[in-house]
Amino acid sequence: MKAWLRAGAIDKDGFQEAEAGTPQGGVLSPLLANVALHGMEKEVERAMLPDLVTWYKGVMGKKHTQKATYSLTHVRYADDFIFAHQSKEIIEKLSGIVAQWLEGMGLTLKESKTKIVPPCAQGGVDFLGFQIRQIKCSVRQAKRMLKTLITPSREAKKRHQAAIREAIRQAPSHAALANQVRPLVVGWRNYYRTVLAKESFARQDDLMFWSVVTRLRREGSKTRATAVRMARVLNKPLPKHADQKMTQHIKVKGMRSPYDGDWAYWATRLGRSPDLSPRVAALMRMQQGRCGHCHLCLLTGNLLEVHHVDGNHKNNKQGNLQLLHRHCHQELTRTMLHDKTTHVEEPCAVKIARTVLKPSGGSDTFA
Helix, strand or coil: CHHHHCCCEEECCEEECCCCCCCCCCCCHHHHHHHHHCCHHHHHHHHHHHHHHHHHHHHHCCCCHHHHHHCCEEEEECCEEEEECCCHHHHHHHHHHHHHHHHHCCCCCCCCCCCCCCCCCCCCEEECCEEEEEEECCCCCCCCCEEEEEEECHHHHHHHHHHHHHHHHHCCCHHHHHHHHHHHHHHHHHHCCCCCCHHHHHHHHHHHHHHHHHHHHHCCCCCHHHHHHHHHHHHCCCCCHHHCCCCCCCCCCCCCCCCCCCHHHHHHHHCCCCCCCHHHHHHHHHCCCECCCCCCECCCCCCEEEEECCCCCCCCCHHHEEEEEHHHHHHHHHHHHHHHCCCCCCCCCCCCCCCCCCCCCCCCCCC
C-alpha cells in the first residue's frame, strides 16, 4: 500500500512523481482504506469463534456455531468500523484482537474514537453522522426487549445548520439564495431519508427560515414583522427538508456486488444494470423482480420479453408494458391471437344473399 501511494501517476504531462500520499478525504482515500482493512472482520470472527460458541451455549443452552457467529455484528466504511455484541466481555476481548491485527498492518486505533458503549446508553453511538441507540420496549409495543433507533447525530445537525446559515449570509442576492441553499438541503435530506429524521427535517426548515429573517434584518428591515413577511415570500422557492419522502433501506444480501453479474438482483434493487437496457431494468424494479404473468421471480439467466398489454407495439407508455418470462410471453401471445381470430358468422349483404348455402336440385340438405 505504501509503495502504491509513492508510485506516482501518469497524466497528459507524462509521469509525475508523488511528493506525498493520498490526502485524507480525497477521492481515493476510502478505496485505499478498504484495501488496507480488507479481511479484518473474518480474522476477528475466526479468533473469537470459541468465545462466541461458549457464550451462545451458555445463553441458549445448546451449541450452534453458525448462529454464534451471527451474534457478532460488524459494520465498516473506509477506516470507520463498529463491532456490536450483547456481551461486554466479548467486546473487551475483541478490541485487543483488532488492535493486534491493525498493528501487523502498521496501523493503530485512535483512542479518542475507540470506546465501548452499552446498548441503552443515553447518547448512543455516533457513526458516520448517525446516532445509533437502543431503548427498552414496553410489553404492548413488541416482543423484543430493545428497539433500535437511528437518527441524525447532534454534531451532524449543527454542521448542516452552520453550512446553511453561511450560504444564506454569503448569497450575493435574493434570487441567488435558493441556488446556494438547494444543493446543501437536497444532499443532506437524501443522506438521512432512510432513518428517523422527520423531526430533524422539520427543525432544520425552521432554522433555515429564521436564518433568512436574520439576513433581512441585517439588510435594513425596519421591524421584525416586516422581515418575517419578506422571509415568507423568499422561503417559498427554497427546497424544504420536510418534502423528502422517507424510505426504508433494504440491506444488501451477503457479499453481493453490482459487478457480480447478477443483473436480476441489482435491477430489482436499483432499477439499473449494465447488463440490461434501461427499459427492462426499470420494469424489473417496478414489478419487484417478478414476472407480470405468472408472478414468479425473474432470475439471472431467464429469457425475458417486454409485453405490450393492449397489443399495440407503438404504445410504449410505462403503464402498457410488462416484463415476462419468454415462455409466459409466448403463452399470452397465443391466447391474444386466438381471441382475435374467433370465427363470427357474417351478416347477409343483401336480401338475396344467404349466410348458409342453399342446396341445388334434389341433393341432400346441409345438416
